[in-house]
Amino acid sequence: MPYFPLFVNLEDKRVVVVGGGNVASRKIEKLLPFQPRIRVVAPRITPYIKGLAEEGKVELVERKLRMADLKDAFLVVVAVDDLMLQKRVYDYCLKMGIHCNAVDSPDFCTFLFPALIVRKELVIGISTSGKVPALSAGIRELMENKLPKDLDELLSELEIIRENLPKGEERQKRLNALVRRRLGL
Numbered sequence: 001m002p003y004f005p006l007f008v009n010l011e012d013k014r015v016v017v018v019g020g021g022n023v024a025s026r027k028i029e030k031l032l033p034f035q036p037r038i039r040v041v042a043p044r045i046t047p048y049i050k051g052l053a054e055e056g057k058v059e060l061v062e063r064k065l066r067m068a069d070l071k072d073a074f075l076v077v078v079a080v081d082d083l084m085l086q087k088r089v090y091d092y093c094l095k096m097g098i099h100c101n102a103v104d105s106p107d108f109c110t111f112l113f114p115a116l117i118v119r120k121e122l123v124i125g126i127s128t129s130g131k132v133p134a135l136s137a138g139i140r141e142l143m144e145n146k147l148p149k150d151l152d153e154l155l156s157e158l159e160i161i162r163e164n165l166p167k168g169e170e171r172q173k174r175l176n177a178l179v180r181r182r183l184g185l
Contacts, residue, residue: 002129003112010036014072017058018065018089019079020045023103027077028058033118041069042080067092077113078102106130115140119151154182 013036017024020042028038028049038058040049045062053060061069070076070089076098078089083105090108093100102108106129114125115136124143126136148154158175165171179185 003127005125007123010034012037013074014039015075016041016070016073017077017079020049021079022046024079025049027079027113030116032057041065070098073098075099117144122151122155148183
């Protein structure tokens with residue numbers, strides 16, 4: 001079954017990352033631009049994550065997970081190979097109404113981590129509904145190479161027009177015409 005792409009505001013929301021390895025590092029790197037309050041819980045931590053903690057970008061809890069570590073979470077990412085722990089965290093999150101993603105285990109996910117293209121306010125998420133993440137990553141790379149380099153400039157220009165013209169058909173026509181012209185459609 002395909003997953004519906006839902007974009008949510010993570011700013012100042014508690015995100016708990018269970019695990020401190022390379023996969024956790026990659027997930028944290030993807031989350032940081034969205035400004036959540038990230039807590040990493042793991043007995044072993046990569047130098048990258050330690051550096052983020054030293055910079056005050058993540059909170060570090062260097063020990064095994066306790067379910068109490070999850071209680072104030074909006075979202076949890078389980079980046080460990082331990083399937084029993086993934087299931088325990090998933091079950092807890094379901095019970096508590098917390099969004100959960102267990103890396104490489106779609107059965108223990110309430111949401112999927114898409115392949116992301118982020119250009120300031122423009123965010124494109126690509127997913128195969130957890131079936132083949134490598135295909136999502138490949139499509140992301142293909143799209144990144146095809147997108148115009150001046151998208152930030154175009155976004156700003158469109159935003160100014162949108163703010164300065166009254167709502168309605170004329171504004172929409174003007175925005176659509178500019179998008180089509182600048183993107184070569």
